[in-house]
Amino acid sequence: MTDRAETLGELRASGWVSRPVKDEIRANAVAKISNGDVLFDGVVGYEDTVMPQLENALLAGHDVIFLGERGQAKTRMIRSLTGLLDEWLPIVAGSEINDDPYAPVSKHARDLIDEMGDDTPIHWVHRDARYGEKLATPDTSIADLIGEVDPIKVAEGRYLSDELTLHYGMVPRTNRGVFAINELPDLAERIQVGLLNILEERDVQIRGYKIRLPLDVILFASANPEDYTNRGRIITPLKDRFGSQIRTHYPLDAELEYAIMEAEARPLSIGETAGVTVPAYLGEVVANFSQLARASNHVNQRSGVSVRLSVSNYEALAANALRRGLRAGEHAIVARVDDLDALAASSIGKIEIEALEDGREGAIFDSLVKGAVLTVFKERVDPSFTTPIVDAFEEGLVVHTGEDMSSDELAALVEQVPPLREPVGSLAEGDPSAASVAAAVEFVLEGLHLSKRLNKDDSGTSATYRGRL
Template sequence: MNATTLGELIQSGYQSKSIKEEIRQNLIQKLKSGETTFSGIIGYEDSVIPDVERALLSKHNILLLGLRGQAKTRMARQMTELLDEYIPIVAGSDINDDPLNPISKYAQDLIAEKGNDTPIEWVHRSQRYAEKLATPDVSVADLIGDIDPIKAANLKLSFADERVLHYGIIPRSNRGIFVINELPDLQARIQVALFNILEEGDIQIRGFKLRLPLDILFVFTANPEDYTNRGSIVTPLKDRIESQILTHYPKTLEHALEITEQEADIAADVAEKVAVSDLIKRLIEQVAFEARNSEFVDKKSGVSARLTISARENAVSAAERRALINNESKTQVWIADLIGIIPSITGKVELVYEGEQEGPYQVAMNLLEKAIRTQFVQYFPDPEQLKKRRNTGKPSAQQKADENPYRAIIGWFDKGNQLTIPFHTKDEEKLQLLYAVDGLHALVKQFFPGANDMQTGLLMEFVLHGLAAYSSISKKIFETQIEFKDLFGSMLNIGSTHDDDDEGLGFDDDEESM
């Protein structure tokens, strides 16, 4: 990197490599030394990353095909870490000419004029990456280049002179990585313009008899073709992309938790003030899993990991806001605070017709309710199994108490008691309200004897929401509060307005079930 002229570069013994060979050699070194090739990419260790490594070892151009929010662009950007830290170029070259193998007229003329005194510059690997979002208005001139009439006028050159050309983003990415995101959105005629670049490695501009053997690693990203009617990848172009690699969403809740933990932007002072339990984190992740399997959500569109990232941030902010209102120095995210994640859901799921009829807000509330239902049985006995067991015979009173740990809680509500918890309730007051429910504290201590006061309070609240999700008690959500009461009384109150899809939770027209 000390060389400043072509002569010094030659004397240093520098040897040129193609970018694909450069990446291959650096990847080999990383694999041999056991280094991580793609950091922060969670859940792809045994699937996508090995596929990408094989493609790079094969010197292939790559198409990453998958739904939104599957780290396709992030993986492409990290490929710069496989480049040499610096490479030499002919000083002033628009297309990063290799001093030992110049391809542009500018570089060839400069070397012919100055020989070993030709000045060179060193380019860092971070500058050898270019990215273009494919949109319908992208033109061939944007990607490849065009004649520049202003340059021709200023230099007093004819349009037949190669020096009047203005190179597009692809030639300017020579000796680097070039990424086109959302490839199907690129017009078919523009995709056709890429054929020669991928197959022969050269370009033509406005009929010039010009051959620029470009040295580029191409990475394309796309959603599956049936995701959108806006366009598709033309078959000959797909045929020229040597490796097509399918990406996917996290396959386990643990991987999803790691991703959100890594990506959520929670300020240090807020994290110090607002505790987020593992239960809350799992409920938020479960919402995304429920959305990906929901009949109301368009599966071709997908549900991005950005949903849970923004939902985690919103949940923390909901608790922070409550603490600020109540002048509390510390708090935790309660189940009720998850109402605050609804905007993170409604903006990140595309609904099918039935979902549109249901309404985005109601779909989001249903997804949250299903997440509570799914996670509840990971912490406490399954109320459905208890109901089935109860219906198989006539056990004694003692057997009933032993078999159904929720009996005292449900019985308390059956006596006509109800529990109303305002959203802005202080933590201490909320604990007092929860302790008022017979059997609730005893149940939590039975299964979680080591939980501290705040953890116990959260689990007590979780039990109420879980029982409501399993139609053992009624839950209604108003603008300022949540109300729990007995299921039968609630059904009598709403009469014929009850809807079978509400799972017995007792909605009124202006009420939603969580």
């Protein structure tokens, strides 16, 4: 920052050129797209659907509204837009609304430049400070968004007609930046009217003053479809002023869901280096659970099944494995099928289960978990490996599993039932540890039970598998 201009004269001499924020974003987006760079880090699954539409909107200089259910990265994408702004921006020093030194808007900036000319001090603002966000609530007022008279300034002796008595709202304070309104339909309709000029005439008019502040701001908003049509609504003139409306969506398949879970979930550590391992096949079970919930007639689809459900379930699975492993005194901890019971606490509050009978929530949850396990089992385990295992059980073999059994005890079943070796080795992916082998053994046995090839007797946290004959 030492080579940045400190006065208006130095800024002119440096050759710096002022440009509207939409042109600034467009130019930086063009540079990234030309270089093949990703516009937004940490957003997965939108490469062929949402991103092309958003890139079009940015190149066209549109204000945008994202329409989609909860947990679809709408806010994350909006907040990431600051990465398309120039890193530093010069403003008139002391300006509350980021006044352009070449085209000042506020009375403070105009008076200062009239008085000091080329000696007007310049301040540089980082792009992260050029972002403003407001969660729309029914009590949001015009004063919050646009501005109002500041009684403190009046008490200091200024006249009400003095423009310096204004207290600027959040939108003017984000001048020359990006402003976002989340849950736009929750904003009272009379307040939405106050946004009309911002989106079309690009200015604000503050009550009681014959002033207009020509603002340079790009506006983004988010809304849920249910709110969009029922709980609240966006007034028609406001919808008309948004250049683009982009529909977001949940991950289209379990693979994308799993990728998001791995990126978002917080790892659990036992010590400085050791941690809990969640086998890939159990991670896929968690991802498939969410996918099945979104397709279930027993789940209220209007409220959505957020990706946050998958992340919370993944963390709950690891947490239960950690608790179990610590109680067993194990140093290498790997999540097992037993730990899937922990998903109930992290799921029931995040999805709205619709059942004709009271108390059916638990049964519906269990059905979704079993469906997810069976789906992954069929994808992961070669059927040719399972017939010898089933034959061993039909000859009278009985196997006990459960949370109270150590990894060593479960891993020993591979020696007791040699046909387990092939599918377990495939699932363990070369990890010979007892914890990894034990997890794979449980998964194979549960998959065979759900495939109706083994019987299972549940007893609390324990289970017994035996042949069906």
